[in-house]
Amino acid sequence: MTQALNTVQVSALPNLYPGFVHFSLRSLVQGSRSPCTLRLEAYSSASQRLRLVVAQEAGSRLEDDWLARLLQAGIHHGYIAQDDLDRFQEYLRSQASRLLASAPQDSELQYCLIYEQALCALKGAMLEPRNGRRLASGVATVRQLLDLAWRDDRARQGLLKVMTRDGRLAKHCLNVCLLGLGVARDQGWTRQETENLGLALFFHDLGLAEQPGGADCSLLEPTAAEPGLRQHPQLSGDFLGAVPDLAPEVVETVCNHHEYLDGSGYPQGLKAPALSRGARLARIVDYYETATAGRGDCQGLSPFEALLRLGQEMKDQVDQELLQALVRFLGNV
Ligand SMILES: [Fe+2]
Ligand SMILES: [Fe+2]
Known part of the structure; x- marks a missing residue:
């Protein structure tokens, strides 16, 4: 079972x-204006399949009751054209700054906007993983997240x-x-060490972005990994070559994020002495997120189950001190 989660398979579902x-x-x-055309998924009885329909034209006012009605109906997601990603990201950035200027205290909406803005930057990078400008926007995003995460616990x-x-x-x-x-941050890593880790984790699966579905593809488990996908850590590291002045620690962590202390990981099967603290922590948080995230209709493990597995079944595979650090951090959230 533990080996199963050492693998990764990209959803075979068509995009x-x-x-x-x-x-x-x-x-x-x-009350804001839509930055681009917004589409929703709707069932067409004529074609008997789901398709996208235009819900808001670019520039139209997003009425309060329109949003409320959708959320009430259980509709939480929409679609934008890939070409509109930059425009949408700029909308989120300006809305977050406007909110900050009018109500400088922390608010859930503010964090939502920052989270979604970071997601847009990452999707942009995944859309064109060989594009230096896209990657540079991702680097700037991680630095902004670090600024926020560094200054106080609440953020x-x-x-x-x-x-x-x-x-x-x-x-x-x-x-x-x-x-x-x-x-x-909780463990007292230096700011530079924390930034290097953040950059590595933000981009760690960039090598999977060229799979069908790109940034929105699903990672399924457990299955036997396809040999090609086992090279994704190295491919992610190669893509980062387009980013100037990146610390070598970032690439090392990216390339080794699927390695386990006992040598059972991939792609190289490295053992403990060859694995940095960054790569060890990357393996733990990557495993934890993968194990606890749901996949469509399939529910993930509870946080308790995932941590228990890391601490018991996988005790020889992952760094137990860093695991305890994750447990303490989650306990404070
Ligand atoms: Fe990965
Ligand atoms: Fe991952």
């Missing part, structure tokens, strides 16, 4: 809406509280990054 990425409706601010915990989990690739990477930043 239903090529050219579109999905977003959370909670990132829309009531660190606020971001974790708005985290949503559905097993999709970009969301998984952002969640793992936020967990890692929190644990490293």
Whole structure:
């Protein structure tokens, strides 16, 4: 069972809406103007299948009751065209700054906007993992998250509280990054060490982004990993070559994020002496997020079950001191 989660398989489900990425409706601010055309998934009785329909044109006012009605009906996600990703990210950034200027105290909406903005930056990087400008935007995003996570506990915990989990690739990477930043900060790592870890975790699965579905593809488990997918840590590291002045520790952590202390990991089967503290913590938070995230209709493990597995069945595979650090961090959230 533990070996199973050492593997990763990208969903074989077809990408239903090529050219579109999905977003959370909670990132829309009531009364604001839609930054781009927003689409919702709807069932067409004529074609007897789901399809995207335009729900708001670019520039239209997002009425309060429109959003409330959708959320009440259990509709939480919409779709935007990939080409609109930058525009949508800018909308989130400006709404977050406006909110901060008018109500500088922490608020859930503020953290939601920051979380969704970071997700847009990551989706942009995953859309074009060889594009230096996209990767640079991701680096800037991690530094902003670190600024926030560094300055006070409330911000660190606020971001974790708005985290949503559905097993999709970009969301998984952002969640793992936020967990890692929190644990490293709590453990007294230096700011540079924490930043290096955050960057590594943000980009750790970039090598999976060229799979069908891209940033929105689902990571399924357990199954036997395809040999090609076992190279994704190395591929992620290679993509990061497009980022100038990146510390070698970042690439080392990315390349070794699936390695276990007893040599049972991949791609190289490295053992404890060859694994840095960053790579060890990456393995733990990556495992934890993967195990606890749901996958469509499939529920993940409870946090308790996932931590128990890491501490018992996997006690020879993962660093138990760092595991305790994760347990303490989660206990404070
Ligand atoms: Fe991975
Ligand atoms: Fe991962």
